Amino acid sequence: MHVAVEGRDDVPVAPCHKQTVEIALGPKGAFGNGNIGALARRVPANHVVSAVPPSRGKAKPPRHPKTPRVVELLRKAIEWRTLLDTGEVPNQADIARREGTTRAQVTQVMCMLRLAPEIQQHILSIPNVVHRPAITERSLQPISQISTGNDQLHAFRQLLEC
Known part of the structure; x- marks a missing residue:
């Protein structure tokens, strides 16, 4: 100095x-x-x-909010159900061919339609986020297997509390 x-x-x-x-x-x-x-x-x-050291390499660009995957999948399931109901597509196998996916994946996505309407509305109202939301398709699979809507809602509330 x-x-x-x-x-x-x-x-x-x-x-x-x-x-x-x-x-x-x-x-x-x-x-x-x-x-x-x-x-x-x-x-x-x-x-x-x-006292802050200079950055090493390029700084990561800020992440932009995007639609959660579970919302996209439910929208897709609703769209597929409409295609099946109107007769535009004869079966889920044709949907799988059109989408370039497997019949099993189409079936899994379509199972989201078994959820109670209140749960579906909640999922569709999830805002775009930067980080991954707590609700995923995998976490909803056991809930979609429950037969009554009230029991589904109870299980869904427990999922949200975690």
Whole structure:
């Protein structure tokens, strides 16, 4: 560090300020354990000093909210049911061929239509999210096997509480 000496006419004295930095000594959580050290230094007033290291590589772009997969699957099941009911498609095997998937996957998606109407409405009202929602197709499969709507609602409420 270059320090200007006072009293010399050819070197102006740069204004400085004192900066104190607390440093965690140890692994993550060291601040919480009280294992802290301090460093004091003089910094020219016109400099910005940061203890944050420069980033390594490219920063990840922010994630944008998107429609949860369970919502997309339920919408697809409703669409497929309409195709079957109107006779536009004769059976689930044709749906599987059109979608480029297996008959088993079509059957699994169509099983979501066995859910009580209140549960279906709840699923369709899930907003777009950045993170994965707690409700998934897999978590709904056991609920769709329950025969009565009230028992399904009870099981669904328990799923939401988890």
